[in-house]
Amino acid sequence: MNILLVTSETLPYCKSGGLGDFIWSYSKALVQKGHDVSVIVPLYGSMKTKFPETTAELYDNYDFQMNWKNQGCGVFHLVNQGVNFYFTAMDEPFGREGALYGYGDDNERFATFMMAVNTFISRHNRFDVVHCNDWQTAVLPLLLTYNPKKIKTVLTIHNPAYQGWSLRGDLPYFFNLSTDYYDSGYARLGDSFNFLKTGIMSADKVNTVSHTHANELMHDHVGFGGMGSIIDWCRHNDFSGIVNGLDTQVWDPLTDKHIGENYDINTYKAGKKVNRDAILHLLDMNTFFSGPLFSVVTRLSSQKGVERIMSIMPLLRQYDARMIVIGTGEMEDQFLYESLKYPEVYFVKKYDENLAHLLYAASDYFLMPSYFEPCGTSQMIAMRYGTLPIVSNVGGLNDTVKDLSVGDEATGFVFDNNCYDGFYNCFKAANEFYFHEPEKYTRCQVNGMKGDYSWAKSADDYLELYKSISWK
Numbered sequence: 001m002n003i004l005l006v007t008s009e010t011l012p013y014c015k016s017g018g019l020g021d022f023i024w025s026y027s028k029a030l031v032q033k034g035h036d037v038s039v040i041v042p043l044y045g046s047m048k049t050k051f052p053e054t055t056a057e058l059y060d061n062y063d064f065q066m067n068w069k070n071q072g073c074g075v076f077h078l079v080n081q082g083v084n085f086y087f088t089a090m091d092e093p094f095g096r097e098g099a100l101y102g103y104g105d106d107n108e109r110f111a112t113f114m115m116a117v118n119t120f121i122s123r124h125n126r127f128d129v130v131h132c133n134d135w136q137t138a139v140l141p142l143l144l145t146y147n148p149k150k151i152k153t154v155l156t157i158h159n160p161a162y163q164g165w166s167l168r169g170d171l172p173y174f175f176n177l178s179t180d181y182y183d184s185g186y187a188r189l190g191d192s193f194n195f196l197k198t199g200i201m202s203a204d205k206v207n208t209v210s211h212t213h214a215n216e217l218m219h220d221h222v223g224f225g226g227m228g229s230i231i232d233w234c235r236h237n238d239f240s241g242i243v244n245g246l247d248t249q250v251w252d253p254l255t256d257k258h259i260g261e262n263y264d265i266n267t268y269k270a271g272k273k274v275n276r277d278a279i280l281h282l283l284d285m286n287t288f289f290s291g292p293l294f295s296v297v298t299r300l301s302s303q304k305g306v307e308r309i310m311s312i313m314p315l316l317r318q319y320d321a322r323m324i325v326i327g328t329g330e331m332e333d334q335f336l337y338e339s340l341k342y343p344e345v346y347f348v349k350k351y352d353e354n355l356a357h358l359l360y361a362a363s364d365y366f367l368m369p370s371y372f373e374p375c376g377t378s379q380m381i382a383m384r385y386g387t388l389p390i391v392s393n394v395g396g397l398n399d400t401v402k403d404l405s406v407g408d409e410a411t412g413f414v415f416d417n418n419c420y421d422g423f424y425n426c427f428k429a430a431n432e433f434y435f436h437e438p439e440k441y442t443r444c445q446v447n448g449m450k451g452d453y454s455w456a457k458s459a460d461d462y463l464e465l466y467k468s469i470s471w472k
Contacts, residue, residue: 001466002036004127006117008110008136009100010041012080013051013087016100017299018244018377019133019158022209024083025247026462029455031082033463038127040120042113043076043087045095053078054087064119066112067172073116088116107166107195110136111174118143125149129466131156135164138199139175142187145202152469154462155203157196159374160217160224161303164195189225197230204469206231207240209375210396214241216372242462243399244375245455251360251381258357265449268386269442275361279324282358283346291321292434295363295387297356297378300329305369305392308423310335316344319431324348324363326356360385365430369415369423373397383411383448388441390430392417402447404433404440411448 009015011024023039030037047054059077063070074089088094093109103109117140121127129152132140141153170193171177181187187198200206208214218239221229231239249255253271254264260278263271280287294316298304309325316323325339326348339345348355360366366382368391375396379389383401389412391397403414413430415422434441 001463002126002128003030003038003466004121004130005037005039005133006114006130006137006140007039007041007133008113010039010085013047013054013085014041014044014100017159018375021247021377022158022244023133025245025250025455026459027083028081028247029245029459030463033459035463036084037082038084038086040086040088040117042094042109043089044100045091045097047087054085055089059086060120060123062119062123064115065176066115066174067176071112071115073119075116075120086120088113088120090116107164107170108174110164110195111139111170113137114140114143115175118147121151122147125151127151129154129469131462131466132199132203134158135162135196135199138164138195138203140199141204142177142181142198142202143175152466153203154205154207154465154469155199157200157206157208157217157374160196160208160227161372163189163197163225163227165189166193166195168193189227189230194225196227200227200230200235205238205240205465206235207242207465209241210243210399211241212393212398213372213374213395214239216395240465241399242458242465243396244377245458246377246380246384246453248384248454251384251453253361253385256357256361258354259361260358263361263386265446268445268449272361272386275358276363279355279358279362280322282355283324283348285322285324285346289320289322291316291319291431292364293362294321294323294365294367295359295382296323296325296327296367297359298325298327298329298368300327300331300335302331303371303373304329305371305423306331306335308369309367310338311424312427313338313342313345315427315431316342319435321431322346323367324359326350326352326359360387363387364434365390367427368392368397370394370397371417376400379412380451380453383451384453386445386449388412388430388444388448390415390423390426392423400453404444408443409447410440410444411451412444 007023009020011020060075076087131154168182189197217228261274339347366389373395382389401412404410415426
């Protein structure tokens with residue numbers, strides 16, 4: 001099968017969140033299964049200097065017409081681990097240094113990207129499936145309905161909180177499409193042209209990245225601007241959830257080059273102790289404490305339950321525990337202010353890939369008390385590294401972490417997201433468990449390390465989703 005993944009970010013070249021991990025690890029898994037896989041992504045300004053190989057081979061060069069302008073686009077190409085990468089080069093609007101998103105003209109930027117991809121597909125029309133990801137690519141399935149060759153389209157919703165809200169007039173202004181799509185309600189949500197809704201209505205199949213989150217979206221007709229009601233009423237029978245996999249080559253404690261000592265299921269106790277000592281010394285923290293080491297690697301936003309994490313800081317001293325937090329986000333200054341009150345907390349206000357690997361290997365518990373989490377991969381990384389996750393029962397967290405209540409198969413702690421004191425009480429229980437149930441704690445570690453977090457099954461599920469698309 002010839003598959004094109006359309007995305008606004010991908011490792012190893014550009015990443016803002018989990019989408020970048022998804023594209024890179026999933027594309028490699030498809031290649032390993034014998035498929036022809038391509039990824040197309042904007043060529044951001046930062047990529048040109050950091051990854052000069054991205055502009056080494058000019059593959060195509062063309063113009064396309066938006067309603068109000070003629071836009072030029074170069075497409076560069078390279079192959080990495082069997083995956084064909086295509087980079088759409090448009091200095092304006094993607095040549096800026098800095099963040100991938102968060103600009104006032106993001107709607108126009110990614111509309112331009114979708115129009116560039118639409119033209120690329122029409123010029124190189126060999127794909128069996130075009131797999132779009134999130135709002136930045138969600139209008140493409142509608143554009144492709146005008147393509148002379150029928151192409152299967154899939155839209156994966158990685159985070160429904162981001163949708164691409166725009167104006168009625170932007171349908172013709174950006175996409176050369178009739179405002180009839182807005183007036184009929186096909187592309188309208190509330191009083192706005194909504195990129196994500198347009199994709200939900202026009203893609204052949206729509207999915208999200210866990211079974212629980214699919215069910216949550218289907219039954220939530222209020223949150224996310226009412227997007228769940230659109231999915232329920234319009235795509236109820238062909239909306240599904242497929243749990244993300246991990247890049248198990250990158251995240252493997254036995255081969256990880258970023259940690260102090262490698263280990264496996266037979267040597268994890270000694271290995272984790274070496275890594276714990278390593279990170280404490282690296283951060284110049286006191287190594288003399290008897291309680292567990294808690295870790296957090298996250299975007300510091302309200303979605304991630306940051307205020308929940310701040311609420312348990314006063315308990316650390318009670319249990320002679322420590323906490324190391326790595327992250328940035330809109331709540332980073334608030335978090336820094338709160339963490340300075342507690343010497344038991346060490347806050348790294350940046351994302352450091354090397355330090356993150358070491359922290360997963362060093363810690364005893366990983367905190368992920370999200371209010372919603374479509375899938376999440378951090379909890380799976382933690383379990384693979386013998387670290388017990390403490391998570392809310394939402395989305396992919398609920399699908400991947402087995403609570404103590406299941407008995408001998410437990411891998412961590414899962415609390416009720418709707419319970420006001422759920423996380424607080426769960427945190428206290430985890431400390432008591434660490435001190436008083438060492439054999440059960442060890443069993444949870446082993447269970448987590450034995451888990452299969454690879455893309456093997458999930459990639460097959462996506463392939464079945466592609467094959468299920470048929471036209472009358």
